[in-house]
Amino acid sequence: MYADVILPLSLAQTYTYSVPEEYVGQLQEGQRVEVQFSKNKHYAGIIRRLHGKAPGFKTKPILSVIDVEPLLTARQLKLWDWLAEYYGCTLGEVMTAGLPSHLKMASETIITLGPLFSDEVTELSEDEYLVVEALTLQAELSLKDIRDILQRKTVYPVIRNLLDRHVVFPKEEFTDRYKALSVKCVRFGPDFQTEAQQASAFDLVSRSERQTAVLLEYVQYHRTQPYVRRTDLCKRTGASTGDLRAMVKKGIFEFYDREVSRLSTDGEAAADVKPLSAQQERALAEIRQHQADGKPTLLHGVTSSGKTRVYVELMQEAIAAGKQVLYLLPEIALTGQIIKRLQHVLGDKIMVYHSRLNDMERVEIWKAVQTGKTSVVGPRSALFLPFTTLDLVVVDEEHDPSYKQHDPNPRYNGRDVAMYLAQQHGASAILGSATPSLESWENARSGKYGLVTMTERHGGTALPEIVIANSRETNEKGIHHPFFTPTLLTALRETLERGEQAILFQNRRGFAPVYFCPTCEYTVECVNCDVSLTYHKYQHRLRCHCCGYVATPPELCPACGEPQMKLSGTGTEKIEDELKIFLPEARVARMDLDTTRGKNALGKLLDQFEVGELDILVGTQMVTKGLDFERVGLVGVISADQLLRFPDFRADERAFQLMTQVAGRAGRRGRRGQVIIQAHEGSHPVITDVVSGDYANFIEREAGNRQQHAFPPYRRMIRLQLRHTKRATAEDAARLLAKWLAHSLGDQLEGPFEPSVARLRTYYLQDMVVRFPPAATQMKRVKTLIQRCIDKLAQTKGMSGVRVVVDVDPY
Numbered sequence: 001m002y003a004d005v006i007l008p009l010s011l012a013q014t015y016t017y018s019v020p021e022e023y024v025g026q027l028q029e030g031q032r033v034e035v036q037f038s039k040n041k042h043y044a045g046i047i048r049r050l051h052g053k054a055p056g057f058k059t060k061p062i063l064s065v066i067d068v069e070p071l072l073t074a075r076q077l078k079l080w081d082w083l084a085e086y087y088g089c090t091l092g093e094v095m096t097a098g099l100p101s102h103l104k105m106a107s108e109t110i111i112t113l114g115p116l117f118s119d120e121v122t123e124l125s126e127d128e129y130l131v132v133e134a135l136t137l138q139a140e141l142s143l144k145d146i147r148d149i150l151q152r153k154t155v156y157p158v159i160r161n162l163l164d165r166h167v168v169f170p171k172e173e174f175t176d177r178y179k180a181l182s183v184k185c186v187r188f189g190p191d192f193q194t195e196a197q198q199a200s201a202f203d204l205v206s207r208s209e210r211q212t213a214v215l216l217e218y219v220q221y222h223r224t225q226p227y228v229r230r231t232d233l234c235k236r237t238g239a240s241t242g243d244l245r246a247m248v249k250k251g252i253f254e255f256y257d258r259e260v261s262r263l264s265t266d267g268e269a270a271a272d273v274k275p276l277s278a279q280q281e282r283a284l285a286e287i288r289q290h291q292a293d294g295k296p297t298l299l300h301g302v303t304s305s306g307k308t309r310v311y312v313e314l315m316q317e318a319i320a321a322g323k324q325v326l327y328l329l330p331e332i333a334l335t336g337q338i339i340k341r342l343q344h345v346l347g348d349k350i351m352v353y354h355s356r357l358n359d360m361e362r363v364e365i366w367k368a369v370q371t372g373k374t375s376v377v378g379p380r381s382a383l384f385l386p387f388t389t390l391d392l393v394v395v396d397e398e399h400d401p402s403y404k405q406h407d408p409n410p411r412y413n414g415r416d417v418a419m420y421l422a423q424q425h426g427a428s429a430i431l432g433s434a435t436p437s438l439e440s441w442e443n444a445r446s447g448k449y450g451l452v453t454m455t456e457r458h459g460g461t462a463l464p465e466i467v468i469a470n471s472r473e474t475n476e477k478g479i480h481h482p483f484f485t486p487t488l489l490t491a492l493r494e495t496l497e498r499g500e501q502a503i504l505f506q507n508r509r510g511f512a513p514v515y516f517c518p519t520c521e522y523t524v525e526c527v528n529c530d531v532s533l534t535y536h537k538y539q540h541r542l543r544c545h546c547c548g549y550v551a552t553p554p555e556l557c558p559a560c561g562e563p564q565m566k567l568s569g570t571g572t573e574k575i576e577d578e579l580k581i582f583l584p585e586a587r588v589a590r591m592d593l594d595t596t597r598g599k600n601a602l603g604k605l606l607d608q609f610e611v612g613e614l615d616i617l618v619g620t621q622m623v624t625k626g627l628d629f630e631r632v633g634l635v636g637v638i639s640a641d642q643l644l645r646f647p648d649f650r651a652d653e654r655a656f657q658l659m660t661q662v663a664g665r666a667g668r669r670g671r672r673g674q675v676i677i678q679a680h681e682g683s684h685p686v687i688t689d690v691v692s693g694d695y696a697n698f699i700e701r702e703a704g705n706r707q708q709h710a711f712p713p714y715r716r717m718i719r720l721q722l723r724h725t726k727r728a729t730a731e732d733a734a735r736l737l738a739k740w741l742a743h744s745l746g747d748q749l750e751g752p753f754e755p756s757v758a759r760l761r762t763y764y765l766q767d768m769v770v771r772f773p774p775a776a777t778q779m780k781r782v783k784t785l786i787q788r789c790i791d792k793l794a795q796t797k798g799m800s801g802v803r804v805v806v807d808v809d810p811y
């Protein structure tokens, strides 16, 4: 008997091993087994198939069985198959993306003793004991070391047991594992424990209306909530922390820190949700109709129309029926308010899966999901969890480009995989956005999806007023500023005077994207990539935004020796910097990749903005995503032209989405918000549609353009990228491959050509693009052809080192 095993490698789909007599009858698909790969390398692989067909080579035996029960469900294996097939990658690459590293073990995996380990952990087997003893002496060991220590070939089952019992840990996740999050809460002080004492507290505060209100609210709120957070109490009564402190001084209250798990709300009771508005009721009824017809729904609701409340209603229902829900979000939106809102109403029934979790937390969620009782909110990686009773899949902000994984394989689109997953489970699916992607809009138009629209903002607030400021505008002295028009500055001042907040959007981080010599026009470029280095003022460094290369800015021009290097272009850092000159009093913070790298940095920033410790938030596209703040009165788009100039067939769509989304952050409650878009080309049709909020007009024109120029979704698209460290080899390979492909594809093939960044991380790049009609048979034909040609290239003399990256739906 033989087993085809998936290994975390990108060579072949599976690797065949023989099943030793002792394991026959024990093995199942989806189980992990330990196998030897090369001479010295062991892996935990996953059984994909068991069969009796001997391969044409001598097989190695399976060394040990790691799992008693399969780790992967049959559905997951099918999903993996589909991903590998559709996106043209290996199952091993899917495995690498889909399994928490805790569950992948390989010879080089390093383990250490867990910090909670004490000698009291008994019931260690003899082998386990040996490992633990070695670890107390040596701090860390690789699985290979352990094989030597135990003097046996197979150590994975031993390690698995130790991992499961948290005696040992894979090393990578040692950082901040036990840092529990805590929240400040309020409770009665020791002298106010009885009802009589509590009644007397009212006398103590009778002179202060505010404190009386706080006390009253506390008593009532505490009836429904096991814990009362300080911030909640302040919010509900309008009291300040100072008011509460005064009451602590009187001994009535005391503050305490309550630890909360980062994974769940720790059994906190779910709160009641607000009743649905008429618009939400109607949307819900329509969604149910589409569900009954077995169709996914596209929920197109303007910004702040209250789409989340609609999802929550459906999620509650599914969860109450004992089923699972998967709520997908773009990664960046995950830190914030939406999580709080979901947990507020769904309590510990929903867990948050995101990239900032450590591996142990991931495994914890994996196991919880496997029981079929836990629902999940997460980014695209949550699609790989072992759902068993999935009933509803929500894809929020479905238009968001970050659903696509660009690198490495599998280069999948989370939204599209979500649709497959939903279908696989017979779950209903909802895609939501204020600016639906053209693909989804087209699916709705063709009747494949049901369409539900919400045109009003919740609470009847008007959509913000959008005005265009000409970038060339000068002030009263005739002076022109490169990125602050007088219109924007005036509006900023007025906003702050009203006590409101502002958001400024510029899609470029750093201080200035170009550092050049005005004398000879030399531009400092990355040594690894064909891009100019971005100047970061705060660190006084030049950085490559493609590969991370860092350099000190040269004082003299490296080409001509002139000492007057200059900066050009505008990044978020520069905007933040210059704001200090125009608005010295304003409290400004920046939100981009550079300021949000730390584990909790982003959450902290958003909290500060929420409670009003900041006046202006300057940021990249991060600030456009799903933020819901009460007091944002103004949104400024620093340069619309920059968004529209992007060299991509989706540039217009992206620009429309970004501007509409960021505009939607303004005036979400109460006063109507204001949006200022700075542009040279203010009459660009995309800007006109953003200003009038005319999605229909925009999308119909966009659909027409794409149809006319044969772009997705009216054509399928596959991009091939060849990479090699020698330019000539990359070019030769590209020419060869293109010749073979063109033979069958004719003018469906474009290229080869150099992409706009022609060298990346020391590799020279050559691109080609295949566009073809969307029939499924075509897809199969093209992919088979591509694979054949790539195989042929690999066998061509001198070309074996050329890497070919296949990207299906590369957008």
Ligand SMILES: Nc1ncnc2c1ncn2[C@@H]1O[C@H](COP(=O)(O)OP(=O)(O)OP(=O)(O)O)[C@@H](O)[C@H]1O
Binding pocket: 274, 275, 276, 277, 280, 301, 302, 303, 304, 305, 306, 307, 308, 309, 433, 434, 458, 626, 627, 628, 664, 668
């Ligand atoms: N039924 C309701 N009762 C009370 N408040 C509501 C209700 N529905 C929505 N809201 C409030 O309206 C605001 C906007 O809702 P929400 O954030 O869900 O909008 P959205 O459609 O997701 O917007 P965006 O696409 O801009 O993210 C939120 O502050 C939310 O709390």
Ligand SMILES: [Zn+2]
Binding pocket: 526, 527, 528, 529, 544, 545, 546, 547, 548, 549, 761
């Ligand atoms: Zn670089």
